[in-house]
Amino acid sequence: MPTRTASPTKLNVFDNGTEATTKPVVRYPSADIAQPAPETLTQEAVRLDPAYVPYFLAVTPWLTAVEQRICNATLPEGYATLEKTEWVSQEVGAAAIRFFQNAADILPGEPFIYASRAGALVAEFAAANGALTTIISPDYTTLFAVKKDQPEDPVQINVKQGSNRLREDLKNISQAITVSHGKMGSTKHR
């Protein structure tokens, strides 16, 4: 912060007795004052006040565990040659975490997750009246659901990432496979 050291109205009296109105002088702190020593920075960075420790209730009891599993399996940059079904890329990992944070409250339950051979993240959900499979890639989320009493007519939906239709479609599917009534739609691409 610059510090103002003179008032704009203050008069300077010169040695010869003349008076002159002076401009306000603004002194900016020198660089060594503006930037604290590294030791000070470190001390301030690690200081934690217990009053600021965040405490949030998860939307669902399993969301944190699923996020942690995805983080564990997210491959750092430069390791793309490793086995594809053991790891997911950073783009896929980020898309998957966004998906679960956005939809955890309307999904049928905790998923079983694994990676597809194409590098996407697959999440399998089982419910009382059917099953839902989601395939999450950086661009699209694919939903495939089968009701136990309608095995001939599975629902297939492709939702572009960021589409506001995702929650509505998921809600319809979740309701259809968790309760014994309700007809699901057919193949859709959005």
Added chain:
Amino acid sequence: MARWDPPNTVNANEQIGRRLFDEPLLVGSAGQPSFSGLLLTHFEEKRGDDFSVDRLGKSSLDRKVIAYLKPRADAAGKLFSKPKSFGGWAVLHAREIKKDRARPGLQIVASPVNDPEPNDNVYHAHIDRPADMEAAFFALHLRHLFTTYGKVEPVAPASVSEPWWRRFVDPVLKLFGL
């Protein structure tokens, strides 16, 4: 009795099998809920649009055909960049694949492989992916058919051979806590 000689066209009563190889799961994914179904990875094709299958019998599973195919499937598992063990087939009748449901039925084409043994396969066939079906949906659709209308035919894994002297050396090492 001679082994079944497959015709050039795949009949509706034939048993069709998809090979199941073990796939490594996600790193750090322990503690998940159990999943009893077939993983989608078994139904993904990385080598093109054709979905490879084996013809496992004229109307039921033919043990001689399975005995012919088992060493070839074991050998195929070793060709992956990271070798995989062969665990059996997901099996169903060809008519379940050909049948029109909410979607039109799929075509199965006999496509024997005439490579040198063990890469040959007179029982090989493939299912063409329809032009209007994306690869992910194709895999999901096929898994749905095999899971809903078929079964899994497991096979004993290939025996792991170890040198004969291990039978004598290992107990001695164990005595010394090594």
